[in-house]
Amino acid sequence: MKSLLQVVGDSPTIKHYINPYEYARLVEEASRAGSIGEPVVRVEGARVAQSPTRDEYAGDCSSVYCLLHKRYESARYDIEVGGAPGKAVVEVNSGSLFSAVGLNLVVSSSGLYVLELNLNSKGSLSLSLTVDAEPGSRLLLRVKAGEGLASYLRLASGLGCCASERAVLVESSRVLRVEELVSVDSASLNEKAVVLALGRSVVDVDVLGRARGVGPALHVRQLLVSLGESTAAARGTLVAEEGSKEGSLVYGIEALQLGGLAFMQPRLEVRTNNVAEARHYARNVKLGTEQLFYLASRGLDPREASMLFVRGLVKEGLSDAALSNTLVEEVLRRVAPHLEA
Amino acid sequence: MGFDIRGFELEELTGVEYRSRVEITGRVSRSLVEEISRSKKEPEWMRRLRLRALEYFEEAPAPQWLPYIQRIDLDEITTLYTKPDVEVASDWSDLPEEVRRIYERLGLPEAYARYLAGLTTVLDSESVFVGVKDFLRRLGVVMVPMEEAVQKYPDLVKKYFSRVFPYTDHKFAALHYALWSGGVFVYVPRGVRVPYPVEAFFFLGREMEGQFEHSLIVADEGSELVFIEGCSAPRLRRESFHDGMVEIYAHPSSRVSFVTVQNWSRNVINFNNKRAVAEEGAFVEWVEGSIGSKITVTYPSTVLRGEGAKTVSTLLSISNGGYIKDTGSKVIHAAPRTSSRVLSKSIVANGGLSVYRGLTQVNKGAVGSFSHVECESLILDEKSGSYTYPIVHLLERDADVGHEASTLRLSEDQVFYLMSRGLKRNEVISLVVNGFVRDVLRKLPFEFASMLKRVVELEFEEYGGVG
Known part of the structure; x- marks a missing residue:
């Protein structure tokens, strides 16, 4: 275990929003107690098969979380969705203290596809999800983590060509570490992620995006909504690789604090001078009295004004109307009671 | 006003010759630290502080987030304290000719005569020139070498020294406190507005040498001061190491502007630790021109501790050639209605690397605070790189915080x-x-x-x- 803990890096300021040592100790404890089990995966609306391959971790798997997952992954499943646009639901359950499972998601639909991923175990879950999406596909990935022990979600994808747009909605009532790896090679990806941290949860989303080739476009926008006494953190690094040409990198983080805390670290690494665009931003957003007054004078009551405000925040950055509307509805359904409060 | 460009001519000099009176060499150790303290005839409290810092330095790990400093071998920096064979002068003509010539090349006598209210020059590890104009004395401003302040104003120094930037902050801060020598102490009394800038100039004349000067500025209530910091070194064949520190304490309603023109030669590894505390209604301004050195790591920081305190940081860094500038600015909003602005520009060319590393933190209770950070990098060729790592921590929801950055290229x-x-x-x-x-x-x-x-x-x- 010591070698795993050695990979924990430090930083000039706040070290870690979720303590990786505590997570590693939890897994170690589960291992000693013989309580590392294979989770039960139930899938609705998609074809599923056990995957024979387990080589998904080449390259960027250097965090404590990923290394632990790699060590303890008990099974990997292929989930294939496609044909007509639609929806699939994946339920992950486990009675063990710690479980690790891998999912390969293959999306062959060119329309909007919604994948719901529900983490229901009270114990700690480690989930690695690789997404292989058709060019031009639009995907809404909805992750819901109920109350339970600290968990980990790894989201990896690679896109070789053409344009894709996707939205990710992470809703968590537990401590959840999310690591996302995105790579575009002469292709474009536009991603909007909304993180809803509920109760006393801590949700830490870390993105590593790489842009290679000619004209790659990688646009990542994240909206943090921290409710109650929760903490929402978004950070990551977008890299314009050496030799890439005319790339476009945009990394934006916005935080809407509805009682909770927010941490933001949008990082850029530009290793070439041949970039068309490389920018990032981070800001907190709030509906102030001036905006409320402005909207009230146009006939909107505070509730409607708040809804309009959140709608605008969620939609920003997404060009596909169906995808953004679906995401907006999902977010508003969860945030509305808090806005009214 | 006539300004000279300091240091550039010196870049071309092959050797700057002057004698030293004391040199303390060897590895960083307890006996070496005690020897430095003894040679300065320091009081016991300062000796103990050095030793505590040394213990911390020995135990603290090297920061992992600065990969390029793993290459620094501190054992190669053999001379950790050098006292030049020069008596402290208040008149340029009292300096030995070879030393005076250095400063004339840098344009310091002229600058002092024309527009500075006070000037301290540090050569290697000790001050060699301290000039304070009469009007500044009459205003009650204290400007003395740091060692003199420790002896003459122990209560004042004890109150502020290492309080703004403690040695426990990181490994190199601890190293600084263990080995510090040279620097300046400035105290501006209540309500005094110093009409002209004061300056401290640091010169590192030899290779394989360390310079650890400490500057402490205390601006009492309602006072104003502009402080200029200049740095230079001749072109050396091997590396030298600079680990300086600046602590600023801005009392209520005071204003302090701290301007740095850093132009070390290309062999100097430069760590510059800078932090200010701003009390109620105080204003702290950092201006950082980071031009020279092989590696520079500096993040001017302000803790806005009093209501309505403000800070502004303006940073310009240039990495031309295979040099690294790891700079940025940090602000902690720890009181209501505080505000901060950061503007950072960096230019990289010929394989240079520029890193912006900033922090904006709004603590719980700092309601109505405002912060805006803007940084831009210009990349002039394909060999160069630019990284930006901003951090925003919002512990209070009633704040207005924004960060934006972009990387531009020569199209x-x-x-x-x-x-x-x-x-x-x-x-x-x-x-x-x-x-x-x-x-x-x-x-x-x-x-x-x-x-x-x-x-x-x-x-x-x-x-x-x-x-």
């Missing part, structure tokens, strides 16, 4: 457009660089703007000059 389309209108390629680059830095320069007082503009011009001389 071949722009070059073609301007060349088709009769400009040569190097003139186009000059125009682009000049336009890029203009935002920073126009925010500075005229004198600093002229000085930095000239430095930029010289740095990009190979492109045909700028402006």
Whole structure:
């Protein structure tokens, strides 16, 4: 275990929003107690098969979380969705203290596809999800983590060509570490992620995006909504690789604090001078009295004004109307009671 | 006002010769630290502080987030304290000719005569010139070498020394406190507005040497001060190491501007630890022109501790050649209605690397606070790189915080457009660089703007000059 803990890096300021040592100790404890089990995966609306391959971790798997997952992954499943646009639901359950499972998601639909991923175990879950999406596909990935022990979600994808747009909605009532790896090679990806941290949860989303080739476009926008006494953190690094040409990198983080805390670290690494665009931003957003007054004078009551405000925040950055509307509805359904409060 | 560009001529000198009276060499150890303390005849409390810092240094791990400092071997820095064979002078003519000549080349006597209220120059590890004009004394301003302040004003020094930037902050801060020597102590009494800037100038004359000066500035309630920090070194064959520290304590309603023109030669590894505490209604301004050195790591920081305190940081860094500038600015909003602004510009060329590392933190209770951070990088060729790592921590929801950054490149389309209108390629680059830095320069007082503009011009001389 010591070698795993050695990979924990430090930083000039706040070290870690979720303590990786505590997570590693939890897994170690589960291992000693013989309580590392294979989770039960139930899938609705998609074809599923056990995957024979387990080589998904080449390259960027250097965090404590990923290394632990790699060590303890008990099974990997292929989930294939496609044909007509639609929806699939994946339920992950486990009675063990710690479980690790891998999912390969293959999306062959060119329309909007919604994948719901529900983490229901009270114990700690480690989930690695690789997404292989058709060019031009639009995907809404909805992750819901109920109350339970600290968990980990790894989201990896690679896109070789053409344009894709996707939205990710992470809703968590537990401590959840999310690591996302995105790579575009002469292709474009536009991603909007909304993180809803509920109760006393801590949700830490870390993105590593790489842009290679000619004209790659990688646009990542994240909206943090921290409710109650929760903490929402978004950070990551977008890299314009050496030799890439005319790339476009945009990394934006916005935080809407509805009682909770927010941490933001949008990082850029530009290793070439041949970039068309490389920018990032981070800001907190709030509906102030001036905006409320402005909207009230146009006939909107505070509730409607708040809804309009959140709608605008969620939609920003997404060009596909169906995808953004679906995401907006999902977010508003969860945030509305808090806005009214 | 006539400003000279300090240090550039010295870059071309092959040797700067002067004698030293005391040299303390060897590895960083308890006996070495005690020897430095003994040679300064320090009081017991300072000796103990050094030893505590040394213990911390020995136990603290090297920061992992600075990969390029893993290459630094501190054991190679053999001379950790050097006292030049010079008595402290208040008149230039009292300095030995070879030392005076260095400062004349740097234009310091002229600058002191024309526009500075006070000047301290540190050669290696000790102050060799301390000039304080009569009007400054009459105002009650104290400006003395740090060692003298420890002896003469122990209560005042104890109250502030290492309180703003403690040695427990990181390994190199601890190293600094264990080995510190030289530097300046400035105290501005209540309500006193110093009409002209004061300056401290640091010169590192030898290779394989460490310089650990400490500057402590205390601005009492309602006072005002502009402090200029200059740094230079001749071209050395091997590396030298600078680990300086600046602590500023701005009492309520005071204003402190701290201006750095860092122009170390290309062999100097430069750690500069800078932090200020601003009390109620105080204003702290950092202006950082980071031009020279092999590696620079500096993040001027302000803790806004009193209600309505403000800070502004304006940073300009240039990495021309295979040099690294890891700079940024940090602000902690720890009181209501505090505000901060950061503007950072960096230019990288010929394989240089620029890193912006910033922090904005709004603590719980700092309601109505405002922060805006803006950073831009200009990359002039494919060999160079630019990284930006901003951190925003919001522990209070009633705040207005924004960060934006972008990386620009020298666009071949722009070059073609301007060349088709009769400009040569190097003139186009000059125009682009000049336009890029203009935002920073126009925010500075005229004198600093002229000085930095000239430095930029010289740095990009190979492109045909700028402006």
